[in-house]
Amino acid sequence: MLYGLCAVAGLITMVVIAEVVYQVVSGASPAISRFGLGFLWHSTWKPNFFVFGAGEMLFATLVTSLMALALATPIGVSIGLFLSMLAPRGIRGVVGPLIEMLAAIPSVILGLWGVIVLAPFVQQHVEPWLHGVLGFIPIFGVAQTTGLSVFTAGLVLTIMVVPIVASLSRDLFLSVPRELQDGAAALGATRWEVIRGVVLPSTSSGVIAAALLGLGRALGEAVAVAAVIGGGSALHASLFQPGTTLAARLIDEITSLDNKLHLAALFYLAVILLVIGVLTNLIAQAIASRLGNQTMLAR
Amino acid sequence: MSALPDPTAPPMDDRPASSLPDPTAPLTASGNLRRRAAVSRLLEIVATGSAVLAVGVFCIVVYAIASRGASVLSFSFLTTDPSAPGVGGIAPAIVGTGVIVAIATAIAMPLGVLVAVYLIEFAGRRSGRVVRTALDLMNGLPTVVVALMVYGLLVVDHGDSAIAASIALAIIMLPLIARSSHQVLLLVPGTLREAADALGVSRWRAVLGVVLPSALGGIVTATILAAARAAGETVPLLFLTSLVVGNTVHVNPLHAMYGMPYVVFQDLESGVPSGIAQAWGTAFVLMAFILAANVGARVFLARNRSRLGL
Amino acid sequence: MTLGDGGPITLGEGASSGTEVVSRRVRIQTTARPQTTTPSQRATSPDRDGASAATGRAVVFDARGVSVSYGAKRALAPITMKIYRNLITALIGPSGCGKTTLLRSLNRMNDSVPGFKLEGQILYHGHDVYGSAVNRVEVRRRIGMVFQKPNPFPKSIYDNIAWAPRNLGLKQDLDERVERALRDAALWDEVKDRLRDPALGLSGGQQQRLCIARAVAIEPDVLLLDEPASALDPISTLAIEELMQALKPRYTIVIVTHNMQQAARTADRTAFFSLDDNRVGTLIEYDDTEKIFMRPADTRTRDYVTGRFG
Numbered sequence: 047m048l049y050g051l052c053a054v055a056g057l058i059t060m061v062v063i064a065e066v067v068y069q070v071v072s073g074a075s076p077a078i079s080r081f082g083l084g085f086l087w088h089s090t091w092k093p094n095f096f097v098f099g100a101g102e103m104l105f106a107t108l109v110t111s112l113m114a115l116a117l118a119t120p121i122g123v124s125i126g127l128f129l130s131m132l133a134p135r136g137i138r139g140v141v142g143p144l145i146e147m148l149a150a151i152p153s154v155i156l157g158l159w160g161v162i163v164l165a166p167f168v169q170q171h172v173e174p175w176l177h178g179v180l181g182f183i184p185i186f187g188v189a190q191t192t193g194l195s196v197f198t199a200g201l202v203l204t205i206m207v208v209p210i211v212a213s214l215s216r217d218l219f220l221s222v223p224r225e226l227q228d229g230a231a232a233l234g235a236t237r238w239e240v241i242r243g244v245v246l247p248s249t250s251s252g253v254i255a256a257a258l259l260g261l262g263r264a265l266g267e268a269v270a271v272a273a274v275i276g277g278g279s280a281l282h283a284s285l286f287q288p289g290t291t292l293a294a295r296l297i298d299e300i301t302s303l304d305n306k307l308h309l310a311a312l313f314y315l316a317v318i319l320l321v322i323g324v325l326t327n328l329i330a331q332a333i334a335s336r337l338g339n340q341t342m343l344a345r
Numbered sequence: 346m347s348a349l350p351d352p353t354a355p356p357m358d359d360r361p362a363s364s365l366p367d368p369t370a371p372l373t374a375s376g377n378l379r380r381r382a383a384v385s386r387l388l389e390i391v392a393t394g395s396a397v398l399a400v401g402v403f404c405i406v407v408y409a410i411a412s413r414g415a416s417v418l419s420f421s422f423l424t425t426d427p428s429a430p431g432v433g434g435i436a437p438a439i440v441g442t443g444v445i446v447a448i449a450t451a452i453a454m455p456l457g458v459l460v461a462v463y464l465i466e467f468a469g470r471r472s473g474r475v476v477r478t479a480l481d482l483m484n485g486l487p488t489v490v491v492a493l494m495v496y497g498l499l500v501v502d503h504g505d506s507a508i509a510a511s512i513a514l515a516i517i518m519l520p521l522i523a524r525s526s527h528q529v530l531l532l533v534p535g536t537l538r539e540a541a542d543a544l545g546v547s548r549w550r551a552v553l554g555v556v557l558p559s560a561l562g563g564i565v566t567a568t569i570l571a572a573a574r575a576a577g578e579t580v581p582l583l584f585l586t587s588l589v590v591g592n593t594v595h596v597n598p599l600h601a602m603y604g605m606p607y608v609v610f611q612d613l614e615s616g617v618p619s620g621i622a623q624a625w626g627t628a629f630v631l632m633a634f635i636l637a638a639n640v641g642a643r644v645f646l647a648r649n650r651s652r653l654g655l
Numbered sequence: 656m657t658l659g660d661g662g663p664i665t666l667g668e669g670a671s672s673g674t675e676v677v678s679r680r681v682r683i684q685t686t687a688r689p690q691t692t693t694p695s696q697r698a699t700s701p702d703r704d705g706a707s708a709a710t711g712r713a714v715v716f717d718a719r720g721v722s723v724s725y726g727a728k729r730a731l732a733p734i735t736m737k738i739y740r741n742l743i744t745a746l747i748g749p750s751g752c753g754k755t756t757l758l759r760s761l762n763r764m765n766d767s768v769p770g771f772k773l774e775g776q777i778l779y780h781g782h783d784v785y786g787s788a789v790n791r792v793e794v795r796r797r798i799g800m801v802f803q804k805p806n807p808f809p810k811s812i813y814d815n816i817a818w819a820p821r822n823l824g825l826k827q828d829l830d831e832r833v834e835r836a837l838r839d840a841a842l843w844d845e846v847k848d849r850l851r852d853p854a855l856g857l858s859g860g861q862q863q864r865l866c867i868a869r870a871v872a873i874e875p876d877v878l879l880l881d882e883p884a885s886a887l888d889p890i891s892t893l894a895i896e897e898l899m900q901a902l903k904p905r906y907t908i909v910i911v912t913h914n915m916q917q918a919a920r921t922a923d924r925t926a927f928f929s930l931d932d933n934r935v936g937t938l939i940e941y942d943d944t945e946k947i948f949m950r951p952a953d954t955r956t957r958d959y960v961t962g963r964f965g
Contacts, residue, residue: 048552051459070497124394125399155410159406159409229866232795234795243808268487301587313497368780
């Protein structure tokens with residue numbers, strides 16, 4: 047009896063996955079048959095003219111997510127090191143939960159804060175400064191009027207990804223055997239040398255998996271990004287210009303559909319998100335299981 | 346051990362001079378250690394700074410929401426219906442979030458625990474691996490994709506409803522509860538199970554009577570955390586239950602209902618000053634609820650652990 | 656102190672009758688107090704039967720009234736002893752008697768243990784190991800340590816040895832240094848053709864010799880060995896004991912061991928630790944190994960040493 051119930055529950059997980067794939071792909075099929083793979087790089091999106099292309103959104107999605115990954119991985123790993131190696135116990139017990147609670151803040155609240163507090167600050171202080179110092183690089187262009195930009199979206203995603211990488215990498219570092227660290231310390235190694243020589247090499251694949259899980263989160267995030275990225279439909283070299291991502295466009299337009307093809311095109315965006323999401327997840331799992339670490343994907 | 350070498354004689358050795366210059370020198374940094382220690386110190390400062398930065402951002406966000414939200418907050422804000430979208434109280438959204446999350450929890454918790462029990466008690470190597478992979482994939486699904494799936498399944502033909510949002514949230518919660526419960530169940534000592542087996546108790550009685558109760562604290566904690574996460578999700582509300590008729594409290598899950606995250610989102614999109622004020626107030630209520638659930642779950646878990654001696 | 660060096664020995668010299676044994680025991684308990692820590696010249700002066708192993712040797716460690724506690728728990732009662740240069744000093748005794756605690760305190764490996772607190776003084780070549788200006792990393796660079804469980808790094812054999820010299824900037828003739836260390840540890844012939852293979856592929860005994868090679872590669876002044884052979888088979892154990900004899904002319908070696916015969920075979924001086932009435936580790940007797948095993952001054956030492964030999 048109990049076995050039956052449990053097996054049904056296990057089956058349901060797989061049915062849900064299959065159902066997700068089926069619904070999303072069948073919803074997208076009119077757009078898939080009409081636009082084919084060209085949808086991925088064509089960048090015109092005109093619902094009332096029945097012309098759809100995801101190129102520019104795919105680009106902005108990758109840019110914001112990679113920016114978040116590039117910022118959040120070193121910060122998150124540093125925090126993981128602080129929590130596992132450096133902080134005294136008392137501080138650990140306070141800072142660890144606080145950082146995990148940063149991950150618990152709903153994305154819509156981060157979006158609200160991002161629009162009203164962060165974006166003006168970024169527009170007035172961060173973007174002009176970066177433009178002044180690094181303006182010779184095209185990605186650091188002139189700040190626009192609102193601060194709603196690809197750059198701000200990247201920052202908000204960073205805030206969301208840091209706690210994920212931090213708590214996963216903390217758990218990884220805590221799993222490094224004490225004897226290995228003692229062995230390194232007994233050879234007259236400094237704390238950093240112990241970390242670089244022993245702790246990081248024996249957890250590197252787990253850290254990569256953690257970063258990939260964070261990337262997956264960033265790629266699929268919709269609400270916070272939609273709030274701060276500003277919308278818009280042109281490709282820009284500068285990070286300080288507005289843009290829109292796959293997930294952001296989806297939530298912007300799902301409640302104001304122009305026609306059936308429009309809905310199918312939105313489903314097509316979800317297919318892209320699904321494929322990217324599943325791929326990052328599978329790669330992360332493969333890396334983590336090579337490490338033999340079953341626990342890390344639980345979050 | 347009794348044959349003593351002449352202690353004054355130098356070691357018979359043709360090796361180069363030792364790299365340790367003088368063992369009797371004071372124990373302060375020698376050689377390149379001063380530089381290495383500085384590098385180490387610098388990186389410790391960077392790591393500490395990163396933690397301070399993250400905690401700082403957390404405090405800034407919480408402070409921003411709390412300071413702006415508190416001025417909006419009042420008894421009537423929590424208990425009255427809005428007079429128009431973005432204006433007035435948020436009682437329907439509070440009730441709506443409560444109903445939607447409660448239904449989602451009622452679906453996800455038993456399923457999640459059953460999946461965990463399946464993984465622990467029944468699954469073979471292969472089937473266990475398949476289910477675990479499915480859970481990880483489910484956990485990695487973007488919420489827009491989950492919401493769109495339920496949209497295609499239910500909303501396209503039947504229109505918006507709170508129950509549709511609950512189903513989407515349950516899909517988001519299920520892997521969280523299942524994986525955490527799985528870990529808690531792994532901690533249940535095998536001896537407990539063996540004791541039950543030795544008494545000739547059947548498998549499901551052992552699970553219900555021995556295994557689950559000793560893991561209950563961890564399961565409840567995981568469920569609270571998952572419910573808190575679900576309560577903050579906006580996308581399922583937006584996709585599946587945003588076409589609300591009327592501005593009053595109702596509890597019929599077959600109709601669309603407001604939820605707090607959706608109110609914040611809608612107010613933010615509208616950009617009207619009264620709406621922004623309502624957004625801060627709603628965000629404050631939502632955040633207070635979620636942070637309280639997080640703190641409560643942690644305290645509960647800590648107490649439960651110390652009681653079980655884990 | 657008197658307890659460690661002179662006291663029991665002085666008393667023990669005439670001890671033959673039961674009453675004297677009793678009185679000595681009383682004396683030991685009353686002298687096991689920090690205030691009795693006056694430096695003893697006993698061990699460095701000639702014994703009645705001839706020269707002590709310590710005669711004329713430089714003092715490397717001078718522990719003065721050293722006691723250790725972890726939080727509220729006392730682990731080591733105040734002990735006083737000197738450890739001499741180019742000798743092998745064994746610390747023996749039942750488990751939990753504080754010998755490993757003392758060993759790990761010599762190069763400050765206990766600093767990272769929560770609640771660790773050390774009172775008294777450990778002088779290393781006359782410098783306080785726990786002094787305020789002391790750099791812990793420098794301490795460990797001069798005082799190497801090999802642990803109970805072989806703990807090679809998950810790197811190649813070569814990189815295990817070369818890692819610490821690289822850190823220290825000893826990059827010249829690194830290959831020669833690695834070869835010399837492996838030869839010192841009697842491992843060269845076994846691994847010279849597979850230096851790039853992972854160290855974790857070696858057998859337990861080889862891994863432990865690799866750890867010794869790793870420690871001697873940076874040519875420390877002292878080697879601390881914490882039960883280095885307890886996890887190994889007899890042949891590897893013998894190899895490590897021979898290795899210690901070969902390293903003795905160049906290093907001061909302190910070894911903790913459970914194995915009586917090992918102490919008797921390898922050590923020049925032996926310190927016997929036991930638990931006092933409050934279950935706190937304490938030093939009972941410290942003398943030349945021959946004396947500890949053949950003519951122990953304290954009945955507890957005699958009981959322990961003979962009990963093990965049957």
